[in-house]
Amino acid sequence: MKYLCLVYSDENELHSLPDSPEDTECYAYAQSLGESGHLVAGEALEPVSTATTVRVRGGQVSITDGPFAETKEQLAGFYMIEAKDLNEALRIAADIPPARVGSIEVRPVRQLQV
Template sequence: MKYLCLVYGEEGQLAAMDDHECLGVDRALRDSGHCTASEALQPVATATTVRVRQGRISVSDGPFAETKEALAGFYLIEARDLNEAIQLAAKIPPAAVGCIEVRPIRDIREQPNQGAQLA
């Protein structure tokens, strides 16, 4: 099963971490066949949020929500189950200063949602 591990943390703490630690874990996860994709993100100040309401596009600088912890990167992993995904996520170095959100991937291509009918 595929899981997305979203890396969150305070930018100052994350910037103080040695990238080589993250690269080492990334290499180990890839070598074991667990990681299929991973990337770090630029600082939150570079983010742009796009919304479409009533056919109009609205663009604003910054993230969707203002929060201390920002999305810093992600790992797309393969795991037997949630327990294994949690064990793999615990190895991601920013877990020590921030958090890793583990979410199962919904296979939208295999089982597309029909959407709810509004009354």
């Protein structure tokens, strides 16, 4: 089953705390997940200031700079993984390096009924 592990952190502190991971550590972890057959995809995201939000209401498109909502933690990246069950997905998520300074939201991927 596929799970999306969403990496959240305060981007102002992500690289400045004593336990902050370096990009090389995150890359190495992704490499190890790939070698074990668990990694489907993963990427880091640019800062939230580069985000653009698109909404369509009543057929009208609205485009605004920035994220959908102001929060203390921002979406910093993701790992799409393959795991046998939620417990395995949670074990994998616990080892994602930014979990030390932020949080990892683990969500099962829903198959579209098409």
